Amino acid sequence: MDRKTIFDEVRRLLGRGFRPAEISALDAAISRASLPQGEPLPCPTSIGDAGIVLIKHFEGCAKVRPDGMVEAYPDPASGGAPFTIGWGATGADIAPGTIWTMEECDRRLETDLRRYSDDVRNALGDAATTQNQFDAMVSFHYNTGAIRRATLTRLHCAGNFSGAAKEFGRWNKAAGRVMAGLVRRRAAEAALYCQS
Numbered sequence: 001m002d003r004k005t006i007f008d009e010v011r012r013l014l015g016r017g018f019r020p021a022e023i024s025a026l027d028a029a030i031s032r033a034s035l036p037q038g039e040p041l042p043c044p045t046s047i048g049d050a051g052i053v054l055i056k057h058f059e060g061c062a063k064v065r066p067d068g069m070v071e072a073y074p075d076p077a078s079g080g081a082p083f084t085i086g087w088g089a090t091g092a093d094i095a096p097g098t099i100w101t102m103e104e105c106d107r108r109l110e111t112d113l114r115r116y117s118d119d120v121r122n123a124l125g126d127a128a129t130t131q132n133q134f135d136a137m138v139s140f141h142y143n144t145g146a147i148r149r150a151t152l153t154r155l156h157c158a159g160n161f162s163g164a165a166k167e168f169g170r171w172n173k174a175a176g177r178v179m180a181g182l183v184r185r186r187a188a189e190a191a192l193y194c195q196s
Helices: 003-014 020-034 049-059 102-124 131-144 151-157 161-170 180-194
Strands: none
Touching: 003 020, 049 102, 049 131, 049 180, 102 131, 102 151, 131 151, 131 161, 131 180, 151 161, 161 180
16 A cells, blocks of 8 residues: 555645644554454564664663673662663662673663563553554653553553653653653654654
């Protein structure tokens, strides 16, 4: 199916270009319409390259020592727990003084991304989902752990993609304060979510 022809015709009928959320919604509708009757658009099962790039960009791999080892650091908002290491890894195994090799950081990211992708896939069920939408939601969940309780998940599952995209920006606080880094991350996730 030639999606460009459809998009061009709808642009002509509207007499204007598309908003990002409209592109995502129209693309998902075309995907659903092109499937055999009653068959849902398959939800991705793992994060794609765009999502990994986004997560690595915002998580960074901070506290790399001169010897190449990576050291755990405290949460920027609380100044304490949870301690983080590598590409944003947290957990009971990470505390002040934890030191990993870069290879350990990369392996942990792969393991965590599988787990977070599974969480998002389970939360979305059979909801029509593009790879970019899925990647944005995995990044969101990786950072917040909130995929099951977030309004954006409910709106996405209901097919309200523009409403879901707006919800990312609500998750911009840590320790009760708006954090500039979270504002930037949520904007990047919403932009990825809206890409066709």
